[in-house]
Amino acid sequence: xxxxxxxxxxxxxxxxxxxxxxxxxxxxxxxxxxxxxxxxxxxxxxxxxxxxxxxxxxxxxxxxxxxxxxxxxxxxxxxxxxxxxxxxxxxxxxxxxxxxxxxxxxxxxxxxxxxxxxxxxxxxxxxxxxxxxxxxxxxxxxxxxxxxxxxxxxxxxxxxxxxxxxxxxxxxxxxxxxxxxxxxxxxxxxxxxxxxxxxxxxxxxxxxxxxxxxxxxxxxxxxxxxxxxxxxxxxxxxxxxxxxxxxxxxxxxxxxxxxxxxxxxxxxxxxxxxxxxxxxxxxxxxxxxxxxxxx
Amino acid sequence: xxxxxxxxxxxxxxxxxxxxxxxxxxxxxxxxxxxxxxxxxxxxxxxxxxxxxxxxxxxxxxxxxxxxxxxxxxxxxxxxxxxxxxxxxxxxxxxxxxxxxxxxxxxxxxxxxxxxxxxxxxxxxxxxxxxxxxxxxxxxxxxxxxxxxxxxxxxxxxxxxxxxxxxxxxxxxxxxxxxxxxxxxxxxxxxxxxxxxxxxxxxxxxxxxxxxxxxxxxxxxxxxxxxxxxxxxxxxxxxxxxxxxxxxxxxxxxxxxxxxxxxxxxxxxxxxxxxxxxxxxxxxxxxxxxxxxxxxxxxxxxxxxxxxxxxxxxxxxxxxxxxxxxxxxxxxxxxxxxxxxxxxxxxxxxxxxxxxxxxxxxxxxxxxxxxxxxxxxxxxxxxxxxxxxxxxxxxxxxxxxxxxxxxxxx
Numbered sequence: 001x002x003x004x005x006x007x008x009x010x011x012x013x014x015x016x017x018x019x020x021x022x023x024x025x026x027x028x029x030x031x032x033x034x035x036x037x038x039x040x041x042x043x044x045x046x047x048x049x050x051x052x053x054x055x056x057x058x059x060x061x062x063x064x065x066x067x068x069x070x071x072x073x074x075x076x077x078x079x080x081x082x083x084x085x086x087x088x089x090x091x092x093x094x095x096x097x098x099x100x101x102x103x104x105x106x107x108x109x110x111x112x113x114x115x116x117x118x119x120x121x122x123x124x125x126x127x128x129x130x131x132x133x134x135x136x137x138x139x140x141x142x143x144x145x146x147x148x149x150x151x152x153x154x155x156x157x158x159x160x161x162x163x164x165x166x167x168x169x170x171x172x173x174x175x176x177x178x179x180x181x182x183x184x185x186x187x188x189x190x191x192x193x194x195x196x197x198x199x200x201x202x203x204x205x206x207x208x209x210x211x212x213x214x215x216x217x218x219x220x221x222x223x224x225x226x227x228x229x230x231x232x233x234x235x236x237x238x239x240x241x242x243x244x245x246x247x248x249x250x251x252x253x254x255x256x257x258x259x260x261x262x263x264x265x266x267x268x269x270x271x272x273x274x275x276x277x278x279x280x281x282x283x284x285x286x287x288x289x290x291x292x293x294x295x
Numbered sequence: 296x297x298x299x300x301x302x303x304x305x306x307x308x309x310x311x312x313x314x315x316x317x318x319x320x321x322x323x324x325x326x327x328x329x330x331x332x333x334x335x336x337x338x339x340x341x342x343x344x345x346x347x348x349x350x351x352x353x354x355x356x357x358x359x360x361x362x363x364x365x366x367x368x369x370x371x372x373x374x375x376x377x378x379x380x381x382x383x384x385x386x387x388x389x390x391x392x393x394x395x396x397x398x399x400x401x402x403x404x405x406x407x408x409x410x411x412x413x414x415x416x417x418x419x420x421x422x423x424x425x426x427x428x429x430x431x432x433x434x435x436x437x438x439x440x441x442x443x444x445x446x447x448x449x450x451x452x453x454x455x456x457x458x459x460x461x462x463x464x465x466x467x468x469x470x471x472x473x474x475x476x477x478x479x480x481x482x483x484x485x486x487x488x489x490x491x492x493x494x495x496x497x498x499x500x501x502x503x504x505x506x507x508x509x510x511x512x513x514x515x516x517x518x519x520x521x522x523x524x525x526x527x528x529x530x531x532x533x534x535x536x537x538x539x540x541x542x543x544x545x546x547x548x549x550x551x552x553x554x555x556x557x558x559x560x561x562x563x564x565x566x567x568x569x570x571x572x573x574x575x576x577x578x579x580x581x582x583x584x585x586x587x588x589x590x591x592x593x594x595x596x597x598x599x600x601x602x603x604x605x606x607x608x609x610x611x612x613x614x615x616x617x618x619x620x621x622x623x624x625x626x627x628x629x630x631x632x633x634x635x636x637x638x639x640x641x642x643x644x645x646x647x648x649x650x651x652x653x654x655x656x657x658x659x660x661x662x663x664x665x666x667x668x669x670x671x672x673x674x675x676x677x678x679x680x681x682x683x684x685x686x687x688x689x690x691x692x693x694x695x696x697x698x699x700x701x702x703x704x705x
Contacts, residue, residue: 046368048393060702065695130532151478151535153684239478240534241681258364259664259673261389 033274040267046255050264057268066242067269070250073157074226074276077246080161081168081225085217088172089210093202095173096180106177113170121234124163125150150236153243160231160244168224172217179213180206215287222280226273247273320352323607324376327355328363336627343623344614351607371395375601377608383418383429383593384661385504385668390597391421397598397605399612400424406613414653415593415633418661427597428612429633431625433557434649435485435590435662441572443470443551451574455493455521455581458552462528465551472528474550476541477683480676483533484663486554487679488590491518493581497588497658504666506704510696516689521581523686534684542566554578556592557630560645575648586657592665593633674699 005012040057044050061067095106112120127135130148140146149159183206191205207214229248232238238245238253245253247269253259255266329337334357341353356376358366367379371390381387390396403409403425409416415429444451447468452458462472477483491500495514502508503515530541530550542559544550546566553559563573577587596615598608614620621632626640631649639650653659664672678692 045389045393047372047389047395128535130535148532148535151532151684237478239480239677239680240684241677253673256365258361259669261368262670 036267036270036274039263040265040271042264044263045261046263047261053264057265060265061268061272066245066250067247069243070245070247070269073244073246076157077161077164077225077228078222080158081164081221081228082218084165084168084172084221085214087165087169088217089176091169091173092176092180093206096177110170110174112167113174115167117164117167117230118234120163120167121231124159124166124231125235128159150244151240153240156236156240156244160228160235163235164224164228164231168221171220171224175213175217175220176210179210183209215284219284223277226277226280247276320350321604321607323351323353323378323604323611325353325355325378325611326358326363326367326370326376327378327380328358328360329380330360333624333628336624339627340615340620340624343620344611347614348607348610351610353611371599371601375599375603377598377602377604378611379597379599381427381595381597382661382665383415383427383595384665386661386665387426387595387597388421388668391426395600396426397600397602397608398424398426399428399598399609402428402609402612402616406616408616411618411634411636412616414591414635414659418593418659419595427595428616429593429595430615430621431628431630432591432593432633432653432659433630434652435489435554435556435578435592436649436652437552437576437578438545438555438559438563439552439574439576440545440548440550440568441574443545443548444574446470446548447551451576452579455579458579459524461551462525466528470548471530471544471550473525473552473554474530474541474544475533475554476530476536476538477533477680478535478537480673480680481662481664482538482541482555483679483683484672484676485556485590486522487518487675488660488663489554489578490521490581492588492590492660493578493585494518494521495582496585497660500588500660501666504663504671506667506671506700510693510700515693519682519686519689519693522682526683526686529683534680556590557645557649561629570644573645575645577652587655588658588660589653589656590662591631591653591656591659592662668703671699671703 039050041052041054042050043053043056091109095102095109127133128149130136130146130151136146136148147155149155187205187209188201191201196205227248228246229252232244232246232249233252236244238249251266251269251273253266254262254269260266325341327334327337338355341355345351345353363380367381370376371379372395381390387396403412403416408425408428412419412429415432416425419425419427419429439451443465447461447465447470449461449464450457452461465472473486475482475486488500491503494517495503499508499514503510508515530536530544533541538555538559539562541550541553542555542562543566545553546563546568560573577589580587596612598605598612602608615624616634618632618634618636621634622637625632625637629643629646631639631646631653635654639646641647660666663675667675675696678696681692682689
């Protein structure tokens with residue numbers, strides 16, 4: 001026993017240290033993934049007997065308008081959420097100066113990320129609220145007639161994304177601020193001697209050095225966009241008539257909400273969402289793998 | 296420090312006392328979802344019940360109203376109490392079908408409830424058996440602001456045609472004829488139910504919610520045609536507001552009529568309305584000659600199959616169903632007792648009107664989301680909301696509902 005331990009100690013120790021984490025990961029992430037896939041082949045209300053229906057849930061999904069609305073909204077979320085990356089960068093560059101009181105300004109800009117998404121959602125719903133909302137009154141003043149953003153199926157998703165961008169930009173900003181701290185001053189100095197300034201400096205000198213920060217910012221933004229749930233739930237509950245649903249919310253509605261309890265169908269939506277996420281996640285992992293092996 | 300020690304002492308003493316008490320008593324665990332006022336009323340009832348049955352200790356475990364709807368699915372299977380609150384009609388069907396509720400027909404038989412609770416009997420019956428006991432219901436109807444009527448110079452209507460023509464005058468006076476808040480969807484289901492009950496009658500409406508009628512049927516379109524008449528006169532941003540926000544519009548006189556349940560009276564009065572300027576009317580007749588049916592959502596108590604003390608639970612159900620208990624609870628809460636031998640406080644005009652409306656009704660519907668299965672209710676109410684915002688989409692909406700019907704009721 002002890003001879004075996006002596007011989008393999010170096011190989012075993014890391015696994016032993018990782019064992020608690022791996023066990024948790026297996027129990028709470030890996031196994032539920034396969035359970036979800038399994039449930040998605042059943043017709044089950046969570047109470048009675050589950051009935052095997054094969055791929056019927058997926059067949060129904062293909063013909064479900066609400067599913068396509070959610071999917072479309074998820075794509076809009078993904079695309080528009082990416083605005084957080086350049087916007088966060090701009091604010092970070094703007095704040096990366098040495099002026100007295102800068103720490104205060106930085107923390108004020110970071111503030112929206114600290115408060116709960118639920119609070120952000122509530123604030124923006126009041127902002128958009130008909131009759132007394134600031135934005136509603138502004139629209140009324142400018143255009144003559146107010147629009148209740150959250151009650152209009154054309155604008156509702158954009159209204160929620162705007163609310164989501166607010167904390168997300170702050171998050172990206174903080175990532176870039178730490179990244180800017182690590183920008184080598186001698187390179188900036190050298191570039192300046194060579195006559196680089198403005199956009200040239202940003203594009204060819206600063207940004208390449210910020211690549212790790214950009215990578216993380218894109219990853220958290222993609223994941224944030226795909227798992228957007230709390231804002232939809234707080235601000236509209238998926239409405240009006242389901243036009244602001246995203247996949248994660250639709251899954252919750254079908255499987256767990258007051259009018260739902262179609263566990264199988266909800267699981268099928270979760271599997272689709274998982275597949276979409278896997279697409280991005282494997283992309284990221286592949287990139288990380290490539291970067292590490294290149295070095 | 297002294298206070299802390301004293302508090303700890305009191306707590307220990309209290310704990311000792313409850314264990315001492317429950318040692319000789321049979322425990323009845325009761326899971327419920329009461330708001331503060333109904334909770335106080337139920338605690339008073341429980342105190343009376345315990346006084347009459349000193350050997351029973353009822354332990355009320357109160358949940359948050361919304362959270363309860365999810366919690367019940369867990370505790371029925373995992374840790375069943377002896378009594379649980381729920382709703383009548385199709386809302387209890389999944390639990391009955393899954394064998395989660397105990398058949399209490401014997402209580403109905405022995406206590407003469409088939410007679411006393413006759414108005415609610417149909418909605419408690421599945422497969423010819425009763426699965427719980429109703430303790431309260433409340434009427435729906437049109438609540439209106441008398442000042443708004445005066446401002447627009449119109450009379451309270453008696454027919455649907457008058458109601459619609461009033462709407463034009465309200466709009467001319469800058470008042471929303473009908474207000475509602477559809478953010479949570481359910482308030483507009485009340486409007487649909489009444490239009491459907493008044494256009495095609497109770498039996499047709501029940502067939503529709505039971506999935507026996509195509510949503511693309513001409514008679515469904517007739518209902519929406521009636522609805523279309525008042526749509527231009529309905530509060531514009533209803534999809535963005537909750538029912539309480541719409542109640543504020545009625546209170547402020549910016550809206551004249553509100554199709555609502557009687558529980559809203561408290562909100563109207565908190566907003567400053569009194570019996571002098573708040574009015575109630577039964578939803579007006581649309582198709583002449585159709586017997587008048589009303590909406591009366593019924594709240595109920597059931598015994599879960601996993602209950603440990605079914606004997607005493609049945610005793611409690613019998614007590615809650617009694618005329619005295621129902622009179623006491625409903626007087627305190629301001630709702631209507633389901634036991635017809637109970638009495639209603641005479642000084643509340645809304646309760647009196649509701650009692651009159653329900654007791655003279657031809658039949659009682661529960662509510663769209665209790666008569667129809669949960670999934671159909673959700674799809675349906677979303678369809679209603681889309682129709683209210685975009686009436687031109689009606690055909691597409693009805694096609695979608697028909698597709699859902701084919702799937703849900705198979």
